[in-house]
Amino acid sequence: MRTPSRTLVLLATLIVAGCATHGPVAPTTVPPERIARMVQIAEAEWRLWGSQRIGTTSDGAQCAVLASGDCAEVDDGCGREMSAALCPVVNGYWAALGPAGTGGIERHTCPQPDRCEARWLPEWGPPLWTPAWSAAFISAVLRRAGFTESEFRFGKSHADYIVAARDHLSSAHDVIATPAIALPGDLICALREGARIAPTEIARISAGESPTPMHCDLVTRVDFAGRRLEAIGGNVQQSVSRITLDLDGQGRVGTSPVAGRTWNLVLRVHAEPGD
Template sequence: MRPLRDTHLFRAARLLLATLLVAGCVTRGPVVPTTVGPERIARMLQIAEAEWQRWGSPRVGTTADGAQCALLASGECAEVDDGCGREMTAALCPVVNGYWASLGPGGAGGIERHTCPLTDQCEARWPPEWGPPHWTPAWSAAFISAVLRRAGFGESEFRFGKSHADYIVAARDHLTSAHDVVPTPAVALPGDLVCALREGARIAPAEIDRITAGETPTPMHCDLVVRVDFAAHRLEAIGGNVQQAVSRSTVELDEQGRVAALPGSGRAWNLVMRLHTEPLD
């Protein structure tokens, strides 16, 4: 019998692997987890808080039917329409392009850029008589990417991308080293990411293996946890493109102090991206 290395099948397999590698179709294997120290966590929280204040410190509430709404200057809590809100002000619309730029070469081109042609049109509601509202691409993943890159995370630790599913899948499959992906209910600490499905996605927390990235990523949203109050059973998180701004949300925890997909909580929290932190003394 001829050795395996001399068979036509083995040579064909080697040729196919080489072709895929050249084409960039083979991803690198699992990476060794890396720890994220308290200084870098503090830096991440500082950046997120500063960006929130830069946007005027907006907060998010919940309507009677459980939907998210923006707490407006008038005291009303309203869902912000496309074409309105703080992302469409002359001062803040260009800021979003800074978040897109954090994705690196090619990540901020084309439709992912905010062109800011119409600014300061409306606070929350787009009048129908104006015609179709000006649409902008979702930039919440770009915001998270910008915060983590500015905090010193590298390409091997976090997958910077325009889709939350891109970096979730990379962490889930151990292609990046700084996070574990844990289905809810789960404890979240400052520096972790809490992630939810967007409308139209149908995946249970236990089915996080079904989250897809790439050409048709699973529609998701993630916020950065900045404060946890276990006694009050709530945490606070900051995210981008939340009611068309960088906003602060309150997430109610279950009786065990865990993030869960609770009814009326505003989002169906499916998972926590948990940092690998240094062990406590």
């Protein structure tokens, strides 16, 4: 994992680089039934994984609400992603990327399933490492909802599809710096180490040999009156999990850390007029 200083150096030195050989595409709109389908798929996957919710520790880090009611940070090698029933499900998310996501390290072999809920004991030796699959989860949800290759850049890095939307190489989303309104079907995104991207620095997000380490969740519910937002993401505390964010006074995803992350941008879906 990159340290915060490594991330800041990366952001300061990356140049704007396209991630495809073809040119810009015209924006397209997404019908309401497809937005509803995205949310339905994400909700169904969340239930399949046991409806895990995310809290925060006293020092602001993310933790998973366990069956005991405790909130704990789930160690590598533990959690639902290493259960015999659910670890193979991740390979279905990798498959959504196409041939590049169906082999190599982008697979979960699950040789030590169901060993621990949250804590990996030192006497067990080094925990099993698995590749980060949060972008594969988002890609799978959007592909299953009917998005095409020209509408969304399916990839194993969140920066892949953010850059594609930013550079108009995919047609269904805009990249908006926070603070920003987010609606069901949008993606909210953060740097993994929580560093802040100013609005003028969004152009620095790039992809390639060393993609900017980010995380995105799919917005499923927004309560503007209660100033709350719910979103679902993959590979969050080793599971598909739901987070709840407090919105600012204008109903926006703000610039302060919330739910263990600093949310830097909204990937806004082009909804049909009137939605």
